[in-house]
Amino acid sequence: MILTVQKNDAFGVIGLIPEQKINAALRILAYAASADQVDEITRMGKSTILESLMRFCRAIESIYTAEYLRRPIEMDLQRLLKKGEMRGFHGMIGSIDLFNDVLQGKAPKVMHWVNRHEYDRPCYLADGIYSRWSSFVKTVSRPRSAKEKHFASCQEGCKKDVERYFSIIQARWAIVRGSAIMFDLESLQSIMMTCIILQNMIVEDEYVMMPLMNISQTR
Structure with missing residues (x-):
């Protein structure tokens, strides 16, 4: 004591x-x-x-x-990849809002196949403001067909997980909601x-x- x-x-x-x-x-x-x-x-x-x-x-x-605040280790990557695969996104490890290593060329090496093409870099869910890179999986802004509507629903649903997590932080630590601007x-x-x-x-x-x-x- x-x-x-x-x-x-x-x-x-x-x-x-x-x-x-x-x-x-x-x-x-x-x-x-x-x-x-x-x-x-x-x-x-x-x-x-x-x-x-x-x-x-x-x-x-x-x-x-x-x-x-460490970088994802192998076990973390496998868990994220499995979660993304369950939602229909092969090779996805998260949203670009959290994992921005790809912008610095430090993204982990992840081998996966999409549309009969092999990729060695993970993919990230992103908004329309980001560049048209193969690593960025964006939603369909104006879906028309049933396939496009299903894809947009899945993409936006996955991306909202990141937004919900930030909302949890705001709810538990009220200073993040606005009072922090005084600093x-x-x-x-x-x-x-x-x-x-x-x-x-x-x-x-x-x-x-x-x-x-x-x-x-x-x-």
């Missing part, structure tokens, strides 16, 4: 404990609360609250980026990455707890 020791400053005033600062940072991230709304609960000054928020975000990024670009990037990392932590924890809950329910 780690005990928190409060120390006195130069004026003899007892300093703040880490729990106060973390509580303030999480309240701002989760509820989009302003520093003025948090100061009465945490008994901290506005400047100290904002400083604690950014220090918390930088610490989360520094410690957990390698684990929770500068560097701080905004740190806040966004922190929210994504924390969300991935929650998802991982839910996957770990789900089998345990199923076991308890069968007893």
Whole structure:
């Protein structure tokens, strides 16, 4: 058990404990609360609250980026490819909104066949604003035939998974919905990455707890 020791400053005033600062940072991230709304609960000054928020975000990024924002490994790619194949998109590993390595020439090598042609790069679901590349699978803007309507429905349905995930992040971390615009670009990037990392932590924890809950329910 780690005990928190409060120390006195130069004026003899007892300093703040880490729990106060973390509580303030999480309240701002989760509820989009302003520093003025948090100061009465945490008994901290506005400047100290904002400083604690950014220090918390930088610490989360520094410690957990390698684990929770890593590139897809072989197991991840196989899972994504299987999911895409089940929906009728062979060689698809996701939306270009999340996987933009193809733009930098760093896309993983994935062998697959489409219309009797072999490709060695994965395909990505994309909007109409992107270039007409073979790797980008776009919807049919004005489908007419039953085949085109079915394809457009499948493509748009798959792509909405990415949009839904971002909506989940917005719902859980309210600061993403708009309050973050009050920060500068560097701080905004740190806040966004922190929210994504924390969300991935929650998802991982839910996957770990789900089998345990199923076991308890069968007893």
